[in-house]
Amino acid sequence: MLNNEMYVIAFDSTHHAIKSEKEIKSQEINIKTIPTPREISVSCGLSIKFDYNDLNWINNIIRENNLSTSGIYKIYRKEGKRVAEKLI
Amino acid sequence: MVKEIDAREQACPKPVIMTKKALESMDKGEIDVIVDNEVAKENVSKLSKSMNLEYSVSRDNENFIINIVKGEKEEVKEKEDIDICKPNLFKDTTIAINSDKMGEGNDELGKILIKGFIYSLTESLPYPSTLVFYNNGVKLTVEGSECLEDLKTLEEAGVEILSCGTCLDYNNIADKLSVGGVTNMYTIVEKIKNSTNTITI
Numbered sequence: 001m002l003n004n005e006m007y008v009i010a011f012d013s014t015h016h017a018i019k020s021e022k023e024i025k026s027q028e029i030n031i032k033t034i035p036t037p038r039e040i041s042v043s044c045g046l047s048i049k050f051d052y053n054d055l056n057w058i059n060n061i062i063r064e065n066n067l068s069t070s071g072i073y074k075i076y077r078k079e080g081k082r083v084a085e086k087l088i
Numbered sequence: 089m090v091k092e093i094d095a096r097e098q099a100c101p102k103p104v105i106m107t108k109k110a111l112e113s114m115d116k117g118e119i120d121v122i123v124d125n126e127v128a129k130e131n132v133s134k135l136s137k138s139m140n141l142e143y144s145v146s147r148d149n150e151n152f153i154i155n156i157v158k159g160e161k162e163e164v165k166e167k168e169d170i171d172i173c174k175p176n177l178f179k180d181t182t183i184a185i186n187s188d189k190m191g192e193g194n195d196e197l198g199k200i201l202i203k204g205f206i207y208s209l210t211e212s213l214p215y216p217s218t219l220v221f222y223n224n225g226v227k228l229t230v231e232g233s234e235c236l237e238d239l240k241t242l243e244e245a246g247v248e249i250l251s252c253g254t255c256l257d258y259n260n261i262a263d264k265l266s267v268g269g270v271t272n273m274y275t276i277v278e279k280i281k282n283s284t285n286t287i288t289i
Contacts, residue, residue, distance in 0.1 A: 018200060032237075035204040046200065 005076040008047040017046035039084035096124040103128040121154045181216040182283040185225040222252035230264040239267040
């Protein structure tokens with residue numbers, strides 16, 4: 001259910017999000033494409049939810065493929081409310 | 089005179105408590121309880137029933153008015169404290185999903201959207217009580233679907249997940265069903281027809 005803590009990469013471009021999903025999945029990294037959480041942006045964008053341990057790996061893939069992201073966020077609960085903290 | 093209890097915008101179980109207090113504070117008479125949601129309406133009705141009181145429900149725009157009559161001889165026997173807030177987890181809503189894509193347009197985008205839709209369902213309370221999948225929708229409940237994890241989350245929480253057997257069979261994927269149960273058109277008709285609310289994606 002409502003996850004307590006998660007890490008996501010947010011994208012401005014739907015095409016870049018889809019391309020990233022494909023590239024990351026082709027390396028058999030376990031990720032999940034989700035609608036960008038409201039705490040990050042109210043626009044109807046896409047984000048990729050990932051395991052923090054894979055961060056460097058995923059970052060490399062994104063850089064190698066010239067994909068642009070709008071940031072990497074940690075989402076967690078603070079005093080009962082969900083907040084997004086921008087990591088990169 | 090009919091006493092009015094305004095229980096709008098009150099979180100469960102507040103409307104029930106307010107109703108109970110009002111009823112206890114009078115010997116006999118009538119009260120109108122005003123609530124603004126289905127769950128509160130059900131809960132207040134349940135309370136009246138459990139107290140053996142006559143009640144009727146009417147609708148006023150967005151609100152429900154439950155009129156409860158307390159007679160002189162009414163025997164107030166309360167049953168076990170009804171697990172009042174439980175229905176909060178579910179809304180009497182069926183969501184019908186007839187495709188493995190959401191909306192018309194680009195297929196790749198449609199698949200991303202339906203995936204996002206099902207994920208978002210897991211994050212939004214109350215949950216619908218039932219999800220029915222038919223035609224290409226059944227491709228979401230079988231092996232290899234990227235929605236399985238989210239559908240399993242919903243199923244574990246108690247959401248009923250049903251896939252059309254005819255459709256699974258037609259697509260030769262009946263043996264690959266990975267979440268929820270198989271159903272037939274009769275059940276699909278009932279689910280769609282009998283829910284307070286049915287949403288077709």
